[in-house]
Amino acid sequence: IxxxxxxxxxxxxxxxxxxxxxxxxxxxxxxxxxxxxxxxxxxxxxxxxxxxxxxxxxxxxxxxxxxxxxxxxxxxxxxxxxxTPQEHDRVMGIVQGLVHFATLSVAEAVRNTLESAKSSGDSLTLDTVISVMSPVYRIEMGLIGRILGQDAGLYGDILKMNPAVVPVIEEMSAAVSRLKAIVEDDSKESFEDFDEFFMTNREAFSSYIPQATADTDKLIVAMTKEETVKGDKTSEKGEMCEKNGKNKKCENNEKEAGVTNDAEGRI
Incomplete structure (x- = not known):
């Protein structure tokens, strides 16, 4: 400029x-x-x-x-x-600054947890964690992977050059501390505190919840369809041939579907 x-x-x-x-x-x-x-x-x-x-x-x-x-x-x-430029920067403090900060913080927490497990002899790995994730959790983990696969300098600039980011991060730090205290508290009252925490935020996001649900439902459906297509393609692999009077393709499909034969070869 x-x-x-x-x-x-x-x-x-x-x-x-x-x-x-x-x-x-x-x-x-x-x-x-x-x-x-x-x-x-x-x-x-x-x-x-x-x-x-x-x-x-x-x-x-x-x-x-x-x-x-x-x-x-x-x-x-x-x-x-x-x-206005000022309004833009305040909004981006949340849209980009807070969201990227939270995403990178989760990445750091996951990495530290896995490294601690490894040092104590636990075989827990990132692949194991991801393997049990449903589409909802894969969406969140996918955003972490997406950011980490891009330019670190860009995200550093977004977090460090917008003066509106630090105040929002301070609000997040306070929120994390409060929620952590609720989770660590094993008293009966703490469950009521959690309900209050949860419901207060639900009310604040009430106008957006229907759209958020619809958007993420579309992602879940798309991800589920993708897995189904992959499964269908896998089941169709292999050449058609006869083996012991049976179609090899059918045998492959049976194995993938979990169908087993008894000692005499009956299905």
Whole structure:
């Protein structure tokens, strides 16, 4: 921005594509150009912007320029959400900062737990943990793996460069401490405390729960179908041939389905 801004003029539109907005927009405003902060809420691996969200901060932008850019994005199927730079950074403190912090914290806790188990002679491994997960838990663990498979520098910038992140992390730390105290307490009253903790948050998220349930149900169905397809393909492997009067493909299917023969070969 500092390199480009000085050579821009008032008839040009200067935009950034960064995960924070306040500081980049302030830098762009030092130019003579029209200024609009942009934050695509997706990565470069998406096939198109259809169905994706782009946050826009048109801080110094002619209506005609704003309409032109918004029309281009919306005609491609993107949803444009307008926010001030300050509002954007506060929201991203939760959307990105808190969520990534929590995800990486879970990864660290899992790693430490497995290493402690290994040092004590326990054979517990990550593969064992994942092998017993239902689709719901695989979704959560999958998000951990997805983040860890990407650029560490990007997530470091998101967590460290947005000043709105630290206050949100402090709220999380307080919440973890409170929930930990409830879980560690073996008194009868602690179950009531947990119910209060749970129900208070359910009420806070009540308007979002139906959508969250519908969205995750779709993921679960998709994951279940994928496993079914894999199973079907596995059962169809092998050439058709005759063996002891039986079809080899049928024998393979029987084994995969858990069908066993007695000593005389009867099913």
């Amino acid at each position: 500092e390199e480009i801004a000085p050579i821009m003029n008032k008839n040009q539109l200067l935009c950034d594509f960064t995960s924070i907005k306040t500081a980049p927009v302030e830098a762009m405003l030092k130019s003579e150009a029209q200024v609009m902060g942009l934050h695509p809420m997706f990565g470069p691996s998406v096939a198109s912007i259809k169905g994706q969200t782009i946050v826009a901060s048109p801080v110094r932008c002619r209506d005609s320029d704003k309409k032109l850019l918004f029309d281009i994005l919306e005609n491609e199927g993107a949803s444009v959400c307008v926010m």
